[in-house]
Amino acid sequence: MEATHCHIVVLISGNGSNLQALIDSSLASNFKIAAVISNRPNAFGLQRAERDNIPTRVIDHTSFDSRDAFDSALGDAIEEFNPELIVLAGFMRILGSEFVNRFEGRVLNIHPSLLPKYPGINTHQRALDAGDEEHGVSVHFVTADLDGGPVIAQERVPVLKDDTAEMLAARVLEKEHLVYPKVVSWYASGRLEMQEGNAVLDHEVLPPTGVIIHP
Ligand code: NHR
Ligand code: GAR
Numbered sequence: 001m002e003a004t005h006c007h008i009v010v011l012i013s014g015n016g017s018n019l020q021a022l023i024d025s026s027l028a029s030n031f032k033i034a035a036v037i038s039n040r041p042n043a044f045g046l047q048r049a050e051r052d053n054i055p056t057r058v059i060d061h062t063s064f065d066s067r068d069a070f071d072s073a074l075g076d077a078i079e080e081f082n083p084e085l086i087v088l089a090g091f092m093r094i095l096g097s098e099f100v101n102r103f104e105g106r107v108l109n110i111h112p113s114l115l116p117k118y119p120g121i122n123t124h125q126r127a128l129d130a131g132d133e134e135h136g137v138s139v140h141f142v143t144a145d146l147d148g149g150p151v152i153a154q155e156r157v158p159v160l161k162d163d164t165a166e167m168l169a170a171r172v173l174e175k176e177h178l179v180y181p182k183v184v185s186w187y188a189s190g191r192l193e194m195q196e197g198n199a200v201l202d203h204e205v206l207p208p209t210g211v212i213i214h215p
Contacts, residue, residue: 006085010035010036010049011089012045012089012090014044016046017090018176018180019036019048022089022180022184023052030185035081039091040058045089072098084188085188087108088109105193105194108141109140109147111123113126114135117132120147134159137155137176137179138151139152139179139210153213154213157171182213
């Protein structure tokens with residue numbers, strides 16, 4: 001059984017609740033978390049990994065002179081574990097094109113908005129400020145275009161009257177914890193790949209929204 005598992009490395013910067021969802025689902029799924037790497041030494045997600053005896057590394061971006069030097073050390077730390085897939089889960093450093101080319105087609109990110117709306121940070125407040133009636137989460141392949149890689153899946157949540165950014169973020173996060181393990185298992189089973197800049201699932205090019213997950 002072990003030999004058939006897809007090995008993944010998860011990159012985090014903070015709390016790691018998406019990491020926890022991946023840890024919990026990996027027990028009954030087709031992927032194994034080979035390591036967790038954080039750019040922040042105090043990320044709580046590191047403790048979640050240690051609790052489950054998953055190897056951890058810290059590559060602290062503040063101790064590098066340049067983005068390229070950080071990216072290259074991060075890439076080397078990842079390669080130590082020979083993963084088939086790299087999963088960004090609340091990872092907050094922009095990765096340069098050299099990193100992206102090194103691992104092309106093998107990096108996923110989860111982003112708390114309905115891309116192409118609101119790439120970058122502060123997505124929940126931006127959705128509120130725009131008066132959007134719905135908001136949500138996207139999982140996409142990482143390319144050199146920040147939050148602009150092909151979308152694999154999206155799930156929507158309603159924006160409610162009197163929502164604060166925190167309330168909305170919590171509603172989105174609940175969906176994130178369901179969507180991400182599902183998409184990772186698609187990749188692990190060989191159903192999902194990036195081809196010529198498209199997300200392809202079961203040999204079909206996905207639409208710009210990716211698969212729309214219904215609750
Ligand atoms: N890198 C590439 N090349 N492509 C993507 O699509 C990426 C990426 C790196 C991270 C996650 C992304 C998100 O889901 C992500 C996608 C950080 C920033 C950011 O502005 C923006 C988007 C994302 C992550 N980071 C600041 C920076 O200067 C630092 C912010 C901080 O440390 O708090 O790197 O939203
Ligand atoms: C999640 O909402 C994730 O989508 C978002 O940060 C949160 C991390 O939570 N990611 C980004 O904004 C990436 N720039 P977690 O650490 O509990 O998984």
